[in-house]
Amino acid sequence: DIQMTQSPSSLSASVGDRLTITCRASQDINNYLAWFQQKPGKAPKSLIYDASTLQSGVPSRFSGSGSGTDFTLTINSLQPEDFATYYCQQSKSYPLTFGGGTKVEIK
Amino acid sequence: QVQLQESGPGLVKPSETLSLNCDVSGYSISSGDYCDWIRQPPGKGLEWIGTIWHSGTAYSNPSLKGRVTISMDTSKNQFSLKVRSVTAADTAVYYCARRLYGGDIDVWGKGTTVIVSS
Numbered sequence: 111d112i113q114m115t116q117s118p119s120s121l122s123a124s125v126g127d128r129l130t131i132t133c134r135a136s137q138d139i140n141n142y143l144a145w146f147q148q149k150p151g152k153a154p155k156s157l158i159y160d161a162s163t164l165q166s167g168v169p170s171r172f173s174g175s176g177s178g179t180d181f182t183l184t185i186n187s188l189q190p191e192d193f194a195t196y197y198c199q200q201s202k203s204y205p206l207t208f209g210g211g212t213k214v215e216i217k
Numbered sequence: 218q219v220q221l222q223e224s225g226p227g228l229v230k231p232s233e234t235l236s237l238n239c240d241v242s243g244y245s246i247s248s249g250d251y252c253d254w255i256r257q258p259p260g261k262g263l264e265w266i267g268t269i270w271h272s273g274t275a276y277s278n279p280s281l282k283g284r285v286t287i288s289m290d291t292s293k294n295q296f297s298l299k300v301r302s303v304t305a306a307d308t309a310v311y312y313c314a315r316r317l318y319g320g321d322i323d324v325w326g327k328g329t330t331v332i333v334s335s
Contacts, residue, residue: 142321144322153325153327154312155325156322156325159321160321165323197262197263199263201316205265205276205278207265209262210262211263
């Protein structure tokens with residue numbers, strides 16, 4: 111199985127900050143990586159696919175990069191609605207696997 | 218607009234079978250995309266349960282030890298999930314999601330809570 115390791119597991123940030131979340135795969139997954147945002151009590155929302163392509167309707171302050179084993183999700187100018195938990199997921203091979211999540215809290 | 222909606226019993230007894238449906242609107246499930254089932258135990262992260270292709274081929278997570286069956290009914294535009302011999306560890310919010318052919322999930326259902334308890 112491909113292990114997905116996210117870091118940090120949590121962080122505190124302020125509105126307007128720029129933050130970066132990292133996701134590392136235990137083996138090469140090319141660009142078969144997605145990012146999701148989840149707010150408490152809600153279903154996840156798809157943000158990014160193919161490591162760097164924004165889903166329709168996702169604000170441009172979100173961006174993704176990386177290929178192979180190392181990936182990042184960057185949020186420029188954090189907004190109040192961005193406080194949530196973020197997950198990465200690989201779709202290179204079965205079983206599909208998620209990172210453990212990164213909880214972004216208000217400082 | 219593509220929408221997915223999970224439905225099924227919210228309470229299942231230990232050792233019984235959990236059965237859920239995912240009703241799809243806005244696209245045909247025979248179009249070429251996949252359906253993923255994903256769950257989230259209380260306070261924990263996301264776990265992939267399995268996937269079914271438009272062809273009917275299905276894959277499930279080995280961690281569930283062969284207890285999973287995923288199927289589709291094109292006449293109803295609906296996917297189904299069965300998990301046999303459930304225990305308290307199967308208590309979770311269950312989601313279905315559309316994953317585009319050769320790509321990633323783009324649309325999620327709202328999820329349904331299943332509690333395993335006698």
